[in-house]
Amino acid sequence: MNYETYNAEDFLFDESFRQWIEGTSPQAITFWEQWLVQHPDRTDVVKQAQELVRALNDHYRDDAPTDRFTSELDCLMQRAAERRDAESETPILPIGQRYSWWRWGVAASIIITVGLSIWLYRHITPRAGHDSYAHLTKKAPLPLQEKVNTSTHVVNILLSDGTLVTLQPKSRLSYPKRFDTSDRTVYLNGEAFFDVVRNPAKPFLIYANQTVTKVLGTSFIVRAFEEEKDVIVTVRTGRVSVYKQQDFEKAQQSGLRRIQGIILTPNQQMTYNLEDSHLTKALVEKPTALMPEIPSREQVFEDAPVAKVFSTIERTYGVKLLYNEDDLSACLVNLTFSNESLLERLDVVCQTVGASYEVLDGQIVITSKGCK
Incomplete structure (x- = not known):
């Protein structure tokens, strides 16, 4: 030839x-x-x-x-x-x-x-590419075992550190039998819910379709099918950091402590678009209470400062409300909440005090001229 x-x-x-x-x-x-x-x-x-x-x-x-x-x-x-x-x-x-x-x-x-x-x-x-699931699992520093969910229902996987992973259908997860390195690294192709056992000495890392999600201990969802153009990370409790895999690995190789990424808190989600390599943070479509039973309890506010109502909402849903306290210092409200959602509660409060709100980068910004 x-x-x-x-x-x-x-x-x-x-x-x-x-x-x-x-x-x-x-x-x-x-x-x-x-x-x-x-x-x-x-x-x-x-x-x-x-x-x-x-x-x-x-x-x-x-x-x-x-x-x-x-x-x-x-x-x-x-x-x-x-x-x-x-x-x-x-x-x-x-x-x-x-x-x-x-x-x-x-x-x-x-x-x-x-x-x-x-x-x-x-x-x-x-x-x-070098960030594909197949390539990453082949080059992993530790021997991996793989769980593939070929069924039509979720499959629970208990990792050696006690972390529970709920793997969705048509998804696969590769992980070491034991976490013997300085971190706890797993590889995902598909969608899974992670309930990570807290261990500050060993951060938990999920490599999924050009992204790395880093946590110490929390619960969240990662959706990263290789045939889809978006990777989505949704936080239920705690706090996670999401990075582009390329940025994360460069920082590790160069010894940098600061990496450009996105920090997510409860009821926030990150979307990474593979076509434009852009990370976007937003509020989830339907925020849920950190403790589900809280919204069902009646919450009564009588002649209460509106700041107190906002503070209660922040604790209930784990979201950040940004507003000018001085502008709203004279606003007192009489309200009763029971089963209303987060946005329904904000609608009621804002209508009562003549304010408005918008969701920006996973946070809620409230605008008001104040009360006379």
Whole structure:
């Protein structure tokens, strides 16, 4: 074979090359290592081909890579050859003959530029990077065990530190049998609720689709399916920090103590959009009380300063209300709450004192001209 004229896609069809990348053939490893030494000018093309092969293997991590790989290539070859043969009104040859190199030159431009490139972009590229679930679990510093929820109901997983993970259907979690390092790191692809046991000496880290969520002990939900464009972290109790994985790892490597991220408190959520790499903090759609029984208890305020009402709301829901105390110092209210939601309570208070509110970055800003 004249490998010196190969482009990145050509290497995909070479079984010896794939065996070298996968490490399944000592002979292939020896050959390609020597070949690269003799042809240093081909290094960039070989690296591109390596990424394509690894992307395919990552994509079919739980299947038989060789069989699925061959099947996909066969389909692409079949469709490309059929289109070409239809145009030239020549019979469709058997698939084995389509792989012959004298016809490959004709089919390559159709398959590579149209079929394979689009297919790789749509189905493999999101999983091929160093932040993919498959890559992270392979490179983890500790041996991992994996739980995959293939059922239609949630599955509870008790980790060695006592942390309880509720794994949603079509989700998977990889974690060490014991947390023997300075932190407690797990890897998620899908959605799960974490009830983390507090341990200030060992922060709990969740790697999920280009994000890292760091906690000491709290309960929250992470939704990070690799096929979805958003990662969502929702805090139920406590406090968590969410970072872009790239920023988090750079800070660790350089020894920086401060990392740019987002801090979330109860009833707040973070959305990370993979398309624009932007972190956004917001209030959850339906804030819930930190203790569910609290809203059901009747709360009566008679000639009470409005600041006292706001303080009670903050304690009940764990949210921050921002307002000018001086402007509202003369405002007294007579109110009774029982089963109203957070926003319903704010509506009542603001209507009573002639104020308004808006939700900004997961906090509630109250505007008022005061009471006379």
